[in-house]
Amino acid sequence: MNNGLKKYVLLLVVVFLSVDVQAQCAMCRAALESSDSGIKPEAVNDGIVYLMAFPYILVGLVGFAVYKLRKKKVAKAE
Incomplete structure (x- = not known):
């Protein structure tokens, strides 16, 4: 097999x-599933945005x- 074909086969295998991965950690997921109001999920999403923005600012x-x-x-x- 040549190098290009190996890369293509590896890409197809991957x-x-x-497998599907979870978008949140287990604790965040448990906290969001147990909340009744929409305030907590909104706060978690805001926190994710703040955490995501900080490295870009740096x-x-x-x-x-x-x-x-x-x-x-x-x-x-x-």
């Missing part, structure tokens, strides 16, 4: 043998700092 800040440093270095070289 796609067809993958990467953006680091990228901005690198951009500013490079811009300053290029201006200094000229």
Whole structure:
């Protein structure tokens, strides 16, 4: 088998043998299933959004700092 065919077969195996995963941890799922009102699920979803946004903000800040440093270095070289 050539390398391209091996990758294709591996991709097919992974796609067809993958199992469904839960979107939440077991504790979050249990808490949401036991709640009667819609307030708790909404709060969990808000928490997920906050947790998801934080790494993007950090990467953006680091990228901005690198951009500013490079811009300053290029201006200094000229």
